Amino acid sequence: MNNIFVYCEVEEGIVSEVSLELLTKGRSLASQLNCQLEAVVVGSGLKGVEKQILPFGVDVLHIADDKRLEPYTTLPHAAILIKLFEEEKPQIALMGATPIGRDLGPRVSSALHSGLTADCTSLEIGDHEDKKAGVVYKDLLYQIRPAFGGNIIATIINPDCRPQMATVREGVMKKEKINANYPGKVIQLDVAKYVTDLDFAVQIIERHTEKKKINIKGASIVVSGGYGVGSKDNFKLLYDLAAVLGAEVGASRAAVDAGFADHDRQIGQTGITVRPKLYIACGISGQVQHRAGMEESAQIISINSDPEAPINSIADYVITGDIAEVIPKMIKYYKLNTK
Amino acid sequence: MKGLKIIVLAKQVPDTRNVGKDAMKADGTVNRAALPAIFNPEDLNALELALRVKDTIPGTTITILTMGPGRAAEIIREGLYRGADSGVLLTDRAFAGSDTLATSYALAQAIKEMGHFDLIVAGRQAIDGDTAQVGPQVAEKLNLPQVTYVEEVLSIDKSAIVMRRRLDNGVETVKSPFPMLLTVNGSAPDCRSRNVKMLMKYKHARTITEKQEATEDYTHLYDSRPFLYIREMTVADIKTDADQLGLTGSPTKVKKIDNVVLQAKDAKKMSNADDGINDLMRELIESHVIG
Numbered sequence: 001m002n003n004i005f006v007y008c009e010v011e012e013g014i015v016s017e018v019s020l021e022l023l024t025k026g027r028s029l030a031s032q033l034n035c036q037l038e039a040v041v042v043g044s045g046l047k048g049v050e051k052q053i054l055p056f057g058v059d060v061l062h063i064a065d066d067k068r069l070e071p072y073t074t075l076p077h078a079a080i081l082i083k084l085f086e087e088e089k090p091q092i093a094l095m096g097a098t099p100i101g102r103d104l105g106p107r108v109s110s111a112l113h114s115g116l117t118a119d120c121t122s123l124e125i126g127d128h129e130d131k132k133a134g135v136v137y138k139d140l141l142y143q144i145r146p147a148f149g150g151n152i153i154a155t156i157i158n159p160d161c162r163p164q165m166a167t168v169r170e171g172v173m174k175k176e177k178i179n180a181n182y183p184g185k186v187i188q189l190d191v192a193k194y195v196t197d198l199d200f201a202v203q204i205i206e207r208h209t210e211k212k213k214i215n216i217k218g219a220s221i222v223v224s225g226g227y228g229v230g231s232k233d234n235f236k237l238l239y240d241l242a243a244v245l246g247a248e249v250g251a252s253r254a255a256v257d258a259g260f261a262d263h264d265r266q267i268g269q270t271g272i273t274v275r276p277k278l279y280i281a282c283g284i285s286g287q288v289q290h291r292a293g294m295e296e297s298a299q300i301i302s303i304n305s306d307p308e309a310p311i312n313s314i315a316d317y318v319i320t321g322d323i324a325e326v327i328p329k330m331i332k333y334y335k336l337n338t339k
Numbered sequence: 340m341k342g343l344k345i346i347v348l349a350k351q352v353p354d355t356r357n358v359g360k361d362a363m364k365a366d367g368t369v370n371r372a373a374l375p376a377i378f379n380p381e382d383l384n385a386l387e388l389a390l391r392v393k394d395t396i397p398g399t400t401i402t403i404l405t406m407g408p409g410r411a412a413e414i415i416r417e418g419l420y421r422g423a424d425s426g427v428l429l430t431d432r433a434f435a436g437s438d439t440l441a442t443s444y445a446l447a448q449a450i451k452e453m454g455h456f457d458l459i460v461a462g463r464q465a466i467d468g469d470t471a472q473v474g475p476q477v478a479e480k481l482n483l484p485q486v487t488y489v490e491e492v493l494s495i496d497k498s499a500i501v502m503r504r505r506l507d508n509g510v511e512t513v514k515s516p517f518p519m520l521l522t523v524n525g526s527a528p529d530c531r532s533r534n535v536k537m538l539m540k541y542k543h544a545r546t547i548t549e550k551q552e553a554t555e556d557y558t559h560l561y562d563s564r565p566f567l568y569i570r571e572m573t574v575a576d577i578k579t580d581a582d583q584l585g586l587t588g589s590p591t592k593v594k595k596i597d598n599v600v601l602q603a604k605d606a607k608k609m610s611n612a613d614d615g616i617n618d619l620m621r622e623l624i625e626s627h628v629i630g
Binding site for chain 2: 110
């Protein structure tokens with residue numbers, strides 16, 4: 001009772017990266033709170049899935065295995081979580097801020113009347129004193145996220161309602177197995193007790209899974225452009241530099257909104273989180289939402305015509321100048337200095 | 340087939356995408372008053388999707404429902420100019436401080452007072468919070484099936500709606516019975532612009548509060564043109580449990596707000612002249628960051 005639960009996404013038997021990252025975070029929170037870490041996996045053909053999950057330090061794994069549960073639809077997954085949470089009364093429940101987690105989390109939190117914080121960038125444990133009511137709440141989950149267009153960082157708490165629910169994007173938390181033979185318990189749920197035929201009202205007629213072609217997350221160098229790049233044409237310069245350096249091209253939300261780059265290149269709180277060896281920010285002002293997706297880069301170069309651009313304050317190198325002049329020079333001197 | 344009754348959920352939001360220099364105060368915090376209030380972008384995608392259903396199925400009506408302060412009536416008018424048929428403004432001090440759950444509760448209770456509907460259409464998320472929670476939470480409160488991230492309605496018949504959803508790694512075609520709630524992704528078609536005829540027709544559309552505050556007297560207009568009436572709902576008009584409203588009804592509380600004031604770190608300023616760039620590239624290559 002009152003343990004930490006992580007909802008693990010699974011597709012064709014493979015548990016998603018973000019779920020493993022959340023298990024790692026869940027493990028450290030559980031140790032801090034002196035409670036157990038439990039995981040839930042809902043899908044089809046899940047035989048042996050515990051081998052992927054238990055090594056992250058999971059004490060109890062609940063498996064709901066039924067061919068109707070994959071691919072994911074909202075209602076049956078929500079029904080299982082709602083009932084399981086009513087039975088088990090977790091104090092904290094975490095899921096990925098993925099298309100699935102962001103579809104499922106609100107539905108579950110509404111049914112349980114528990115608070116949910118989306119897209120957290122950090123989770124911590126701490127106390128809270130409500131001075132008006134004269135109550136001190138011990139060991140709450142601090143859910144920390146940028147808000148208001150990234151201009152503020154809010155720490156959100158759920159003093160009274162349980163579970164305290166949060167979603168976290170892929171790549172924000174570390175992933176770390178603790179013991180390949182961690183002795184966790186596996187519980188097979190009787191799916192028929194959790195779902196009804198009405199939960200299958202929405203049918204999937206067709207799916208095309210397109211594997212992501214670009215892999216910004218895996219790139220050791222990212223050349224990224226913002227609104228300051230100015231045009232889709234100027235963005236081509238970024239691709240040129242990326243090609244020379246063996247880098248991937250990313251973009252800020254402003255650049256994506258302006259149509260300079262595709263949505264799947266967006267870096268930041270509502271996009272991808274990257275931690276490359278080198279992040280070259282071109283014409284990016286550096287709103288917090290963007291920084292949330294890149295500030296852990298080992299080295300940051302900012303190229304911006306505005307010497308006061310906020311991103312310069314987290315950069316290791318600042319070049320004040322026009323992208324159209326600076327990038328060709330970088331390509332030229334890179335080529336001159338290698339070989 | 341007969342027309343559908345559609346409710347579009349919309350929100351007036353501060354335009355957080357355009358936080359320019361003048362929108363920042365000297366201490367580095369946001370001057371919220373300087374941000375323009377706009378129709379939440381993905382709610383416009385939602386309105387367009389509803390308008391396309393109306394184009395295909397004659398007799399369909401669209402009602403815009405928004406919760407917010409009195410001035411949020413602006414986005415209802417904006418919706419009327421683009422082809423919506425009516426609007427409801429849910430406004431009351433009792434809603435102040437609502438988190439997504441308390442907002443969803445209030446919206447769901449208002450929808451219950453609005454009579455029969457077939458479809459609720461909402462934007463995926465609002466740009467001031469980016470939570471994407473209100474759509475699914477309203478669906479849960481009304482016990483409706485939900486389909487999120489919809490890009491296009493592919494077909495509709497008496498019993499079901501078929502939609503295409505956009506996911507991170509592909510697309511999905513799904514079918515749902517009515518009534519249902521769907522949320523619309525920003526990759527869906529942009530909203531059409533204002534229609535001049537509708538602009539003329541609805542430019543005096545007002546809520547009761549706006550009529551009372553107006554300096555010019557258009558009373559004669561409202562008597563002869565009932566469509567100029569924007570319905571205003573307060574807590575008194577809906578059945579609610581006070582424990583579920585506003586700050587009290589919000590399980591999440593804001594413990595702390597840190598305004599983002601960027602801390603300076605020691606940055607090497609490199610010249611944009613040839614020498615500077617040459618030095619930079621050489622330094623990066625020598626430290627094995629690149630190359």
